[in-house]
């Protein structure tokens with residue numbers, strides 16, 4: 114029905130194939146590949162929708178989920194960051210997409226249900242503004258000329274012009290700027306051309322842009338009170354008023370109509386009167402017009418772990434601040450893999466701190482969904498996480514006064530602190546005990562990990578932990594899991610498993626985005 | 638009594654009706670699965686929409702709308718014997734009322750849980766791994782066409798997702814195993830029989846895009862960590878046949 118308007122890719126097939134190979138190879142180690150965080154219904158005249166839960170479209174031969182087309186816009190770089198493969202002084206094959214090629218490629222992949230959307234980062238080819246402008250044009254084409262409504266995550270280049278950042282914010286679902294290094298000194302040492310201001314300014318700008326439309330959902334668990342209200346139609350209408358300078362982003366809000374701009378109208382006309390014959394459900398486009406929303410899936414950032422001597426306390430405190438100050442959706446950690454010879458960095462061949470990265474994700478998870486604060490997890494006396502035990506168990510062992518928790522009476526917040534109980538099992542406990550008090554066996558069926566939980570609970574007043582003494586509990590728990598206890602919530606289903614990336618990685622079930630031998634395409 | 642029905646959801650519900658008003662059911666079997674053997678007494682139940690509606694209204698009222706949905710999903714799983722599983726769940730629900738779904742410990746409820754999860758799992762998986770091709774029935778016309786062979790009968794469950802995804806395009810989802818296809822366009826769709834031998838005319842660029850995708854797919858894997866078993870655990874080999882990037886498939890068609 115809809116004939117393609119362009120044919121850029123086919124005209125240069127071999128060239129595009131080569132670019133795709135180089136630029137996806139350079140981007141593949143990125144961590145934040147989930148496509149979740151925004152729900153958008155398709156709208157007439159557009160193609161695409163973004164489901165709120167990430168959809169995996171395939172699994173590569175290493176077992177990782179592919180959800181987005183993850184590429185660099187270019188790997189030509191004028192900078193020389195010590196930790197990056199794409200740095201100027203490295204000898205690698207260089208290339209760059211053109212906006213047309215990238216937009217058409219993404220669209221055609223999307224139509225075939227290969228991908229959920231695009232994850233675009235880039236090196237810095239010339240001035241940051243120059244590359245950002247091209248990225249902006251690629252995204253504009255995709256949204257406006259092709260009417261693409263799929264998911265877009267764009268990495269911003271530090272130091273890019275605020276106007277451009279704003280435009281990208283209106284085109285992408287999620288934007289991110291990487292902090293990379295936890296403090297100024299390491300940044301100055303390892304990435305001398307980047308300034309902290311260049312990183313923090315766009316971050317602040319995005320947060321403000323989001324705050325303007327009250328679209329922020331900060332960290333918190335399902336019981337916490339300090340979540341921001343989801344944005345409403347009115348908010349979005351007001352966000353319009355601050356639309357992009359060219360005004361091309363303004364869509365026909367309220368009419369539930371086709372967003373205008375660029376070649377899209379033509380396409381809509383081709384599909385004569387799309388509204389005709391639509392059911393009510395489909396005409397309902399409340400969620401549909403996307404262009405009026407500034408980065409609806411929020412903002413994320415990424416930190417390198419192990420390239421510098423920072424402690425977990427420093428890292429968690431920083432990520433805590435990121436959640437609080439910038440209302441990040443996620444802070445990603447990426448274990449540093451040495452690949453450049455540099456006196457400033459761990460030598461090539463140094464063990465990659467994957468386990469530490471995993472523990473940090475677990476700690477992060479506790480802060481976001483279990484109501485823990487950073488200083489409960491690590492403090493001056495214990496500045497680093499216990500690599501042998503997950504941080505929830507560590508906390509429980511340090512706070513014997515809190516336990517045991519009575520399953521049939523304790524409130525949700527308290528239940529969430531029990532090792533071996535996840536959000537899902539807690540929800541089930543609360544739901545089921547309304548009907549009848551739970552027995553120990555019921556817990557098993559509910560999906561609680563009893564071999565851990567039993568030492569921290571009572572069920573109807575009875576303790577099932579047997580004769581294990583408080584002071585030998587640590588050894589006992591460790592022994593159970595064969596030395597290193599990896600995962601906190603396994604039976605709670607794939608969501609938990611997937612989010613604690615490194616757990617999967619270590620057990621072989623690699624999670625989205627395994628940082629492996631290289632850390633290239635650093636604006637990820 | 639062993640009831641034989643036409644294999645539709647309404648047919649199964651009509652059997653439930655007979656279970657109450659005629660004689661308790663010992664088995665409910667779809668016509669296509671009913672062999673000649675069997676010592677039990679058998680009766681063919683003709684699907685009766687009004688009876689089926691009464692049963693479904695009762696499920697919705699006494700259990701919940703959610704429970705009715707679960708019955709439907711469990712039914713779609715296609716496992717033999719599921720009809721009696723649903724029956725036990727429904728009649729237990731008539732006794733317990735809406736709280737039935739909180740009884741996670743009850744074996745009949747768990748069974749429905751298991752069946753429903755099976756359907757949901759396959760549904761989720763195919764929302765991602767269903768591959769569309771651009772086909773051109775005539776020059777200048779493009780339609781998206783996908784073929785697959787799911788274990789569960791999930792085509793209709795996938796439609797809301799893809800209708801939403803392809804607002805502007807006409808598309809066809811072909812269940813090769815059940816020889817039927819959903820034809821969709823302009824927000825509407827219909828299910829029609831379509832033989833497994835059906836072979837469309839692909840657009841001239843189709844193979845080129847498949848190659849680009851295969852190229853990306855190969856480049857995205859981290860060579861040092863190859864783990865085909867893990868990959869297989871996510872996409873079992875039975876799904877490979879229709880997967881563009883499948884390690885085995887080298888589509889000879891254009």
Ligand code: SF4
Nearest residue numbers: 190194197200236635
């Ligand atoms: S981190 Fe970014 S700016 Fe630095 S060298 Fe790599 S690609 Fe260039």
